[in-house]
Amino acid sequence: MNSVEKEVSIDTIYNEIRMLRAESGKSFLLVEGSSDARVLKRFTSEPDCSVVVCLGKDRLFGAISKLESSLVDGVLAFADRDFSDLIGYPEYHGNVVFTDENDLEAQILSSQVLINILNEFGSMGKVASVMGDPCVDPHETIAAWAAPTGALRLASTVNSWGLYFSEMAYKFVAPNSPEICPDKTSKHVLSRSSKASSPTEAQAKKAITENLERYSSWVLSNGHDCVAVLSKSLRNRLGSTNEFNSKEGNETLAKILRLSYAIDMFRATHSYAHIRFWEKATGFIVLQDTRSMRDAEAA
Incomplete structure (x- = not known):
């Protein structure tokens, strides 16, 4: 403190x-x-x-x-x-x-702001290849990529594990992937949390799997997680900019998201x-x- x-x-x-x-x-x-x-x-x-x-x-x-x-x-x-x-x-x-939503950043990302960000910083061809199907919702896609961390956050809250997520290093499936890896994430978060109340890796992985099966990605969404995923996705999967692919870049993107949130979006x-x-x-x-x-x- x-x-x-x-x-x-x-x-x-x-x-x-x-x-x-x-x-x-x-x-x-x-x-x-x-x-x-x-x-x-x-x-x-x-x-x-x-x-x-x-x-x-x-x-x-x-x-x-x-x-x-x-x-x-x-x-x-x-x-x-x-x-x-x-x-x-x-x-x-x-x-x-x-x-x-779970927090104000997630509420902002659930709005038209996300579409505006993809239009401004994304690559039209890459966005179309990932989300070309009219049934694919960009909001759900970002939330799905971020969901494993949200699933662990929920498990920690329900089970009083006291896991430490602040300033965590996000662990992705592959270097250029924006999809958060459940196994790497649970291992990383457990390594920086109190051993007294923390679960075993097996317990954490099981809880992530159960929550991913039980709840929709958007129900599990956390604003910080979604911003990290969006930042990563704009580097390769949905765009070609490295501008946001760092801790400082994440913070810059979060500021842009907040500034882009207009009163008409809040009214909804x-x-x-x-x-x-x-x-x-x-x-x-x-x-x-x-x-x-x-x-x-x-x-």
């Missing part, structure tokens, strides 16, 4: 928002991380709503629960779903909107609809759309 994270706690978030709510009268949108904030700030109404970065899911749920218990109104949280529909939603008190999601429902129920404004509608009605 870095020094900034140490300084941010449930209590510091709670105290800051409680004070600012009394002073400003604004609504507050709590998000897990800074990248989430950068996306959602483009859609929120700055005069009416402040976006607060909680630096993690635990702090976000803790803060929204404490604010609700203290009857601080006008606060909404936006959280990654992270398999909650499969394993059960976490306990919390307060108003929380969850991403449609359940999470957008849930925010609008909350606004109508509470009278607070979060979205630019809502401010524009109210201004038009008042004119």
Whole structure:
């Protein structure tokens, strides 16, 4: 944990928002991380709503629960779903909107953004050869290539294995393949995780296989995994650019994806609809759309 994270706690978030709510009268949108904030700030109404970065899911749920218990109104949280529909939603008190997919990056990739990226950075001939069949969905293809890591993530969560995925090195079937290898991935992740709670390689491989058989690729999708796969695929399978085929390249592609996510794409999601429902129920404004509608009605 870095020094900034140490300084941010449930209590510091709670105290800051409680004070600012009394002073400003604004609504507050709590998000897990800074990248989430950068996306959602483009859609929120700055005069009416402040976006607060909680630096993690635990702090976000803790803060929204404490604010609700203290009857601080006008606060909404936006959280990654992270398999909650499969394993059960976490306990919390307060108003929380969850991403449609497992995280915001996966939600972005499920939209038209992916098609735009393939049109801009892909090779038309290569994309056509892989996805020329009208029944082949580019979104499902990327998710299928990334699915083994998602299957292991789900198994780790369900079985409380505590596997360490952050900053992992993605292991592919072959040097030029964008398909993640289940065996190499499980071996790599286990080697960098705590031995006390980790499963055996055989247990991990079995869990990956079972989850791949039980769930669709998109249900297992994780944004970081899909970005890594997309970066790799644009080098050889779907394109001819090496621009994104590195850790720094992955981060650049992720930024491009976030910047490409337009308000009309966000409007098509359940999470957008849930925010609008909350606004109508509470009278607070979060979205630019809502401010524009109210201004038009008042004119």
